[in-house]
Amino acid sequence: MSSLASLDGLESKPAPAVSGTRLAVRRFLRNRLAVVGLGVVVFFVLFCFVGPLVYETDQTHTLLQQVNQSPSGAHWLGTDAVGHDELGRLMYGGKVSLIVGLSAGVLATVIGTLWGAAAGYAGGWIDAVMMRVVDAGIAIPALFILLVVSAITTPDLTGLVLILGLISWLVPSRLVRAETLTLKNRDFVLTLRAIGGGHGRAIVRHILPNSVSTVIVAATFQIADAILLVAYVSYLGLGVQPPSTDWGGMLSTGMTAAYSGYWWLIVPPGLAIILVVWAFNAIGDGLRDAFDVRGRA
């Protein structure tokens, strides 16, 4: 027994006990772009949800006495073609863009995760068939589907989230499938299977908890893509109905006005979209490096 104790000291000591989560947080905070991205997202959430309480504007009535005014002390970002204050409208529209984008991104990730995990864990011909379905979905460009849908119907907000979620779950499903495939052959899962542990336990206790970081990273990128997709929706004729609006809607209605020199009708919503989508991408990038998982480049 004495030999055991003495030999123990010979082995090199493992990494100091810094928890995985704390290490990830530290890595994330060191990524300056990601931290800026986080700041941008926080700013826009406050701007859209708290802003209207501070900066109250009328976004329902047509105010013909003040259409297309350029930025001034009264209207910091000017007014649009029906006289709505543009800054207030940016908050108002941003709420819709963020809610729809977030929900659609999360929905897509949930569907993708379930599909990908099922395919990866089942393996064999079930996996093959399920992944051919994903291939087929990817083969139809999302914008084409959205345009076909717009030819058929004009959905409400919930419908919009469903449609966007249903066309963008394909990429996360591939990621999660790949992750599941490696996890199910990891030694700790094999050991569990060998001593008679069930599939349920393998999935719930091992595979899902270990894919969490992959899923979180995928979700962040998915939200970025969804907000971008929401910006296309009005352009393609599927947008929310006036007087409600979103950034994409503001942008596409402002496009004709841009040729008349009303730059304040397109630059603010355009920048808002770019900033928020950029921010979510930067966060995703930082999270991916912090968790050290594979995801898109």
Add this chain to the structure above:
Amino acid sequence: MSAVRRPAAPVAGEHILDLDDLGVEFTTETGTVRAVRGVSLHVAPGETLALVGESGSGKSTVALAAMGLLSGNARATGRAVVDGTDIVGADEERLSGLRGSTVSMVFQEPATALDPLSRVGKQIAEVIRNHRRISAADAAERAVELLRRVGIPEPEQRARSYPFQLSGGQRQRVVIAMAIANEPALLIADEPTTALDVTVQAEILDLLRRLAAETGTGVLLVTHNMGVVADFADRVAVMYQGALVETGSVEDVLLRPSHDYTKRLLSAVPRLSVAEADGPGERPAPEPDAAAAGEPAVELKDVSVVFGRGKHAVHALKGVSFAVHPGETLGLVGESGSGKSTASRVALGLIGPTAGSVTLFGADLAATRARARRALRAGIGVVLQDPVASLDPRMTVGECVAEPLRVHRRRLSRREREALVADVLDRVRLPREMARRAPRELSGGQRQRVSLARALVLEPRLLVADEPTSALDVSVQEAVLEVIRELQEELGFACLFVSHDLAVVQQFARRVVVMRAGRAEEQGLTSATLLHPETDYTRRLLAAVPVPDPVVQRGRRAERLATLAAGRTEEQG
């Protein structure tokens, strides 16, 4: 001839490599790590210095520092003089001029050391053309010549192969060809045979020895394997925690170590017992097999496993039969691709046999229903090779160990479960408090003991251990094997022990099955089979294992080479 070619080095005297107070620091996320401290050593032309130590001792860092190949977060201090040039602080242009011509390196992992998209001939030619102004055609010709010199058959064709088309041993020969392309004065070999099977290891060591002797090249051999040291080195330097503890001739260090650490290290190395050199010897009469009388814990009967179908089918196992009886350890040995891991997975029920039958605790697995099969599996414990992958990083040690209880004894209260976990942690000699720790905070040896605790928490009748110690240092390996052995005596489980290491199996297993290309080549009592093997294959396998005694190993090598030469003449005759 290269010794003549080089001008007398003004600073280093007769030494081709001179390390003087070398230190290396790494800046990491968790702080600065001093990997190497005050290392001074030298290599003379034509001699081989072995730098030995366990993982984390800093031996590979020394080798990389001598090449100027340290990673970006490393900082070297002191001096590392190669042929008159101090590598520490030399600029990249200067280093590029030295590397591959004056000093070159052979790496551990032949699978990844070569550019996968370039033909091997081209990669060798590139090294030649880095240092000599010769035409591409001439360089290609030289590359073929080098491939011939490192013993690759049909070098003209092989030069046009991509790395993936070559075996691991052949790839390592290509890396060696690149290293000797410009007849360097110093060759640094960092664990050159660790990733290879033992028969291939012997061939590569023979090759390196021949090449070094032919050109008078000095060799710095970095290794953890004392057998390799005994086989190859003239002098030995022992490293421990970043510093040198002992330097001396190979006989002195291996046979008469002076430092405590070296003594402990050498005593932990499993030694292959070898039969008296003269004659085939008498096979001892098989001792009465008491255990065989009882019902085997697991029995494979004529099991075949085929992966894939049609042209791509791989026959992983071909008619393998063996049984493990209660209280005994059966060793399953073989080289990579021999099917030993597949066989253990069949025994575990993770892979279904294509033909043949598996009987677990007297029940035919194919004939039992799912529910009954599950109950049977409560009697199995498993320890797999990789200490990192074996434990779920998202669970605590306690949760990992308790998992079999949650599967098979769901009625237990939390307190009862915790008590059992604490109990089994005691048994594998880990502190009870460790239950609350995360696996990543543990060392490799501790993790493997956690795996063992998990395997034993249900008091199994069969333990399947698939290379449980091959990722561990020898000292830790000894401790883990000791625990398994003591617990087996106490609990009386049967143990199926898979390993590539004949010395470990010889010490640890009562009976042994030698696997080769999916077949059981030979099986019997370890004391008989591994001392007086019946088949040529086992004999060759045993002869290729280097023993950590330079005197004995010299004799074994001569004998092995004589046998090989005799075999060759026979073939030709």
Add this chain to the structure above:
Amino acid sequence: MSTYSFLIRRVLQALAVVLLVTVVVFCLLHALPGGPARGILGPQATASQIAAFNHEQGLDKPLPVQYLYFLNQLVHGDLGMSYTLNEPVSQLITERLPKTLLLTVLSAVIGLLFAVPLGVWQAVRRNKPADYVITTLSFIAYSTPVYFLGLILVLVFSQVLPWFPAQAPQGNSVADILAQPQGLVLPVVAGAATMVAVFSRYMRSATLENLTEDYVRTARAGGTRPRAILTRHVFRNSLTPVVAMLGYYVPVLFGGALVVEQLFNYPGMGLLFWTAAQSSDYPVLLGCVLVISIATVTGTLLADILQRVIDPRVKAGRS
């Protein structure tokens, strides 16, 4: 695996995917309230008019029958008649597909010509100011809706600075369009921007990953200079996964073409599709989606084959 059996297998897989696409599209079109008839004949149409239209177009038969009928026609190259343009859909598509391919291939090639060197350069200058600037710029390019980017391009390079026309070249053939190259500049730039953003990122991370590979160390140990390691070894190894990604990117390229064509009034399939959507011209919509999907699947197949050409391991069936 031989090249033939690989090709046969991949083509069969591609066919399966296209078949699935037809099912998806077919279901999508029949999920609409009132069916295609309501869309064509307008809200004033009487029930009998709708019934007559449905009978005439075979829309009163059960769905599976309609689907088989549709498939049968498809095999014979018949995609039906456009409701609004009174021309066979197949003819409309054959006329416009080459022009869309011209736009997308041009965007892709130009995009890659910028993206690949940019990514390599970023990897070499990792975490230096240049890397941060380009990373930020590519995220911005990725985050900009193509139509907004197109609008800005027109405002800046056509309105403020009268360098390029705001309207794409018109014409019936690819040659007609190529005859007016200055009109192609803005559409191609708009189409290539996202591509540059995405692929410079891919190339950057692939190069970074390869720079840490063992073979780089081996080459350094052989005295190969850093620049030569980059050009002879790392570049080719990094390009392989990027080529594989190219296959997945084909649908995004076509999606971009849809917007670009509408924005610049470029007479390709995207614009045809767009107008068809406005007028609920279902046969045209269906035909376009189908052709675009086949083009996507073909693009993926080509990327696979390209990968086999540059990576000997893929050819040997291991990777």
